[in-house]
Amino acid sequence: MLFEITDPDDTRLVLYRDVKDRDLTGRNGLFMAEGKVVLERLFTSPVAETVSVLTTPERLPGLAHLPDAPVYVVPQAVMDAVAGFPIHRGYLALGRYAPKQTLTQRVSGNRARVLVLCGISNTDNMGGLMRNAAAFGVDAVVLDETCCDPLYRKAIRVSVGGVLEVPHYRVDDVVGTLKALDLTPYALTPSGAMTLETVVPAARSAVLFGAEGPGLSADIMAACETVRIDMHGGFDSLNVATTSGIVLYYFSRL
């Protein structure tokens, strides 16, 4: 359903207004997607629905398929005025996060690969972690209470839409949740007892990452197999998203 709109004050555009500020306030499960690649992932997402799309007459033909939702077509100047800053990519969409399965359902098979994040507050790292989760076929992402929201606009963008491929679930008791699901937990830490290449992952396994710097808590590590990545002599510093890429790649092959 296409709707041409020329008035920036049209009430149908109200949820696109001042996108930057809106990103920081309560969103009731709504989120903002931007750019062609991310929009196309949204349209086919298994974890989210498309509420509406905002684009320009010039950019509209760039979308191979349109969703079963309102598509508002506005001049670029109206788009910029409504959003509150220049939308160079020419595409915005409003989505609603609505995963179809519970965490338990997602990991009910004989094989499971779960990514568990604790204290990841940096949106770039969150986006990178979700991108890798999607690339390596993680079944579910579990977040502790202190992680930032993967549905922040920037995290979605950095994930190249990975946030819209893999469902995430926030839990208040990480260790208890993994135990209840009967997943074998592997905690990544520089002081790990095993080096990564000696790990033979359990069929149903979870890999845990903490924030760069503080890492995982002692309580969590005590409940896990601990795994390290050996590095070169004097330099023991890897980005957490990069580390997840190495570990998820490794776990996806076995």
Add this chain to the structure above:
Amino acid sequence: MLFEITDPDDTRLVLYRDVKDRDLTGRNGLFMAEGKVVLERLFTSPVAETVSVLTTPERLPGLAHLPDAPVYVVPQAVMDAVAGFPIHRGYLALGRYAPKQTLTQRVSGNRARVLVLCGISNTDNMGGLMRNAAAFGVDAVVLDETCCDPLYRKAIRVSVGGVLEVPHYRVDDVVGTLKALDLTPYALTPSGAMTLETVVPAARSAVLFGAEGPGLSADIMAACETVRIDMHGGFDSLNVATTSGIVLYYFSRL
């Protein structure tokens, strides 16, 4: 050698003036390091010398060792005024890039691991690539003419000082250089003939990465073994720095 300075116009501070602008202009091999971790890497760097340090009286005791170079100690307000923006981390240093060995010398052994970058213009990616090169013991980084400078302030920061651990060399003929050095080249590309886990790296090998999006040129790929990383079904998207982490980890074990 400690020097207390209170006048922001003191001529000894001239090279710290307007750090942001200076980063973009010709620097004659000079670069700016910031933050405690990066400064401490600079002081022991095998590829750079410390020209001088700028810090505050409060931060000075935080440095475990001082270099054999002038250390200017100034009030925070003077530091911010000179630099042109607030230096929250409280540490700046001026360095001079001066690797002690040529590329040929660096890779003269029976075993060599070289990272080759083509068209990497994003400073975040450059920093991430250099961080991984340092973490996994790469002997040298080769840059084509279109890569951004790893000595940009932000690239150094993102690399957590990795830029100051591994020497980099800019060359105008990537393929010819690798051939002359008798390194076996492996090009990473989604269309690679081999999947990573089937590669048995040559003792003297180079891994090549292009920019996200355009990737490596057909000419370069034709001169290389081509390698891919298989990803999950519909999602084939990895960040180039993350990809380098996976590949350099893999190559460092064999």
